[in-house]
Amino acid sequence: MKARFAALVTTAGLLCAAPVVAHHSFAAEFDGQKPFRVTGALVKIEWTNPHTYFYVDAKDDAGALVRWTLSAGSPGALSRRGFKRGDLKLGDTIVVDGYLARDGSHFMDARRVTLPDGRVLSGASAGDGGPGEATQAPSSR
Numbered sequence: 817m818k819a820r821f822a823a824l825v826t827t828a829g830l831l832c833a834a835p836v837v838a839h840h841s842f843a844a845e846f847d848g849q850k851p852f853r854v855t856g857a858l859v860k861i862e863w864t865n866p867h868t869y870f871y872v873d874a875k876d877d878a879g880a881l882v883r884w885t886l887s888a889g890s891p892g893a894l895s896r897r898g899f900k901r902g903d904l905k906l907g908d909t910i911v912v913d914g915y916l917a918r919d920g921s922h923f924m925d926a927r928r929v930t931l932p933d934g935r936v937l938s939g940a941s942a943g944d945g946g947p948g949e950a951t952q953a954p955s956s957r
Contacts, residue, residue, distance in 0.1 A: 842915075845887075846925040850916040854884050854924065858908045863891045863901060868939075870926065872910065886912050886926040888939035899929070899937045908932045912939070 842848065856874030870886040888894060891901075904910070911930035917923035926939035 842925060845917055845923075846915040847918050848915055851913065852916045852924060853911065853913050854886070855911045856884065856909065858904055858906055858910055859883070860906070861901075861904060865890050865892075868894060870904070870910070870912070870929075872912065882922055884912075885921075885923045886914065886939070887923070888926040888929070894937075894939065897938050899939070903931055903935075903937075914939070 854872055854874050856872040858870060859873050860869075860871035862869040868888045868891055870888065872884045872886060873881050874884055876882045889897075909932060912924065912926045913928040913930075914925045915927065917925075928936055929939045930936050
């Protein structure tokens with residue numbers, strides 16, 4: 817009986833730890849020295865944990881259509897900031913300010929999202945150490 821209980825507790829602990837291990841800091845994926853703005857049509861939304869992802873089609877400098885993947889906070893965190901699922905509809909034109917991925921892909925951290933009605937909401941993941949976070953080290957300029 818004790819062995820079963822110990823195995824159950826160990827398994828539960830490992831399962832609970834998996835999401836924590838999978839989460840990352842801002843600096844691991846994004847470059848705080850590369851702010852960027854994307855304006856485009858919303859084509860897909862994934863309200864998933866630990867991040868919500870928005871997919872936006874925007875034109876690049878040459879006029880070609882580019883699909884951007886925009887990473888935001890968890891659905892619960894966004895909701896607490898006033899960002900509700902019904903605020904975004906496929907086809908909406910949104911403006912997203914954030915920071916580019918370190919790998920140069922069309923992936924971006926969505927720090928601020930301007931909705932079609934003009935409201936500006938925070939899309940950032942709380943406590944990720946990104947720009948604007950209290951935990952961020954001062955920049956050296």
